[in-house]
Amino acid sequence: MRKNGNSHSGRVFSDRRWILPFFASLLVLITLLLSAVFGLFSSPNGGDPLPFDVIPFTRSEDSSGYFVESDLNRSFDTTGFSKMESPRLAYLISGTKGDSQRMMRVLQAVYHPRNQYILHLDLEAPPRERLDLTLSVKADQTFREVENVRVMAQSNLVTYKGPTMIACTLQAIAILLKESSEWDWFINLSASDYPLVTQDDLLHVFSNLSRNLNFIEHTQIAGWKLNQRGKSIIIDPGLYLSKKADIAWTTQRRSLPTSFKLFTGSAWVMLTRSFLEYCIWGWDNLPRTILMYYTNFISSPEGYFHTVVCNTEEFRNTAISHDLHYIAWDTPPKQHPLSLSMKDFDKMVKSGAPFARKFAKEDPVLDKIDKELLGRKNRFAPGAWCIGSSDGEADPCSLRGNDSVFRSGPGAERLQVLLQQLLSEDFRSKQCPSKR
Ligand SMILES: *[C@@H]1O[C@H](CO)[C@@H](O)[C@H](O)[C@H]1NC(C)=O
Numbered sequence: 001m002r003k004n005g006n007s008h009s010g011r012v013f014s015d016r017r018w019i020l021p022f023f024a025s026l027l028v029l030i031t032l033l034l035s036a037v038f039g040l041f042s043s044p045n046g047g048d049p050l051p052f053d054v055i056p057f058t059r060s061e062d063s064s065g066y067f068v069e070s071d072l073n074r075s076f077d078t079t080g081f082s083k084m085e086s087p088r089l090a091y092l093i094s095g096t097k098g099d100s101q102r103m104m105r106v107l108q109a110v111y112h113p114r115n116q117y118i119l120h121l122d123l124e125a126p127p128r129e130r131l132d133l134t135l136s137v138k139a140d141q142t143f144r145e146v147e148n149v150r151v152m153a154q155s156n157l158v159t160y161k162g163p164t165m166i167a168c169t170l171q172a173i174a175i176l177l178k179e180s181s182e183w184d185w186f187i188n189l190s191a192s193d194y195p196l197v198t199q200d201d202l203l204h205v206f207s208n209l210s211r212n213l214n215f216i217e218h219t220q221i222a223g224w225k226l227n228q229r230g231k232s233i234i235i236d237p238g239l240y241l242s243k244k245a246d247i248a249w250t251t252q253r254r255s256l257p258t259s260f261k262l263f264t265g266s267a268w269v270m271l272t273r274s275f276l277e278y279c280i281w282g283w284d285n286l287p288r289t290i291l292m293y294y295t296n297f298i299s300s301p302e303g304y305f306h307t308v309v310c311n312t313e314e315f316r317n318t319a320i321s322h323d324l325h326y327i328a329w330d331t332p333p334k335q336h337p338l339s340l341s342m343k344d345f346d347k348m349v350k351s352g353a354p355f356a357r358k359f360a361k362e363d364p365v366l367d368k369i370d371k372e373l374l375g376r377k378n379r380f381a382p383g384a385w386c387i388g389s390s391d392g393e394a395d396p397c398s399l400r401g402n403d404s405v406f407r408s409g410p411g412a413e414r415l416q417v418l419l420q421q422l423l424s425e426d427f428r429s430k431q432c433p434s435k436r
Pocket residue numbers: 059060064065069070073078313314
């Protein structure tokens with residue numbers, strides 16, 4: 001490629017055919033310059049500012065108000081307390097081949113009529129399984145009546161650690177934003193996650209919280225990791241191939257970004273509606289620029305939202321560095337977390353976290369969680385909205401009551417303790433730290 005280009009320009013020089021056009025354009029240039037200079041001084045109303053006078057673009061107070069962005073800016077709710085209504089959550093539950101039963105179980109364990117749910121089975125799952133999942137959602141009387149559970153018909157090829165993963169999450173968020181104007185937080189779960197508190201507990205505790213707090217575990221990438229992660233370039237074939245293939249590493253390296261700082265953290269997040277509107281609608285270019293940057297970055301789900309939130313003045317103070325999950329790692333940590341089982345039960349409970357991962361399919365500890373933490377006997381983990389009879393085998397949730405009344409239990413107390421710690425001055429002083 002490069003060789004061709006060189007020999008081509010070499011030939012042009014040796015021909016000397018460039019001489020005539022070169023002098024012609026030089027002459028035109030000089031004429032233009034002279035006329036501009038003389039035109040300026042001989043202008044009849046020379047005192048006027050030039051029409052192309054530029055207002056210096058800075059993000060300071062004096063220039064805001066001139067530009068459309070400042071109006072858009074004003075439209076977001078920075079206090080987070082405009083609504084005193086009880087909160088609503090929007091869940092994405094995603095899975096792959098063979099996960100549909102587990103996804104259904106997670107869905108039932110986190111179900112509450114106030115919330116919104118979207119299920120995504122990736123392209124590795126056979127169409128039959130996606131159909132079965134859709135049919136079991138359709139067959140549920142409560143889901144049919146409340147209409148708050150959706151299965152994504154468009155199924156995406158998702159590469160582990162590739163940008164197709166973040167693209168899929170963004171699509172689900174876009175659907176949730178369009179379909180429901182009411183939710184306050186978005187939560188990301190997989191088929192191997194499970195809740196440790198009831199939705200009543202979670203909604204009760206979050207009722208009292210500012211609606212602009214983003215739970216996103218993050219640290220700035222620094223040291224050797226910065227060179228290793230920030231300079232490598234990957235390509236995710238899931239973006240353009242129809243069959244799944246592994247991420248490809250290129251031999252080229254790129255320089256580190258200087259217009260923003262890189263952050264990384266947990267791929268499990270609980271994000272506010274206002275932050276996600278900022279990311280999805282894109283009236284500010286930063287979320288889009290960073291998304292494009294992350295196309296070639298390894299593990300974009302562990303960095304995209306983190307880098308956007310910490311590089312945006314309006315949001316950096318809203319980022320609480322915790323992913324609200326109990327996750328156990330090997331020492332030293334391996335690539336995947338440990339599978340949780342009976343022996344981890346006490347530690348999970350003690351953590352106060354509302355969710356845990358990861359669990360093997362049908363692990364007996366899930367039954368223990370159902371029985372002891374969620375009170376789940378039938379379909380759902382019951383809440384104050386379940387007002388039917390619970391005699392014998394009857395499902396109290398078959399009759400729905402007021403969904404803004406919550407019955408909080410010990411789970412709410414555990415979560416409250418965790419949140420108190422997360423919202424303490426000491427903890428919040430570590431928000432979006434910038435190491436230099
Ligand atoms: C948006 O608002 C914040 C503070 O509320 C301000 O610091 C920032 O400069 C504003 N951005 C624009 C583009 O006006």
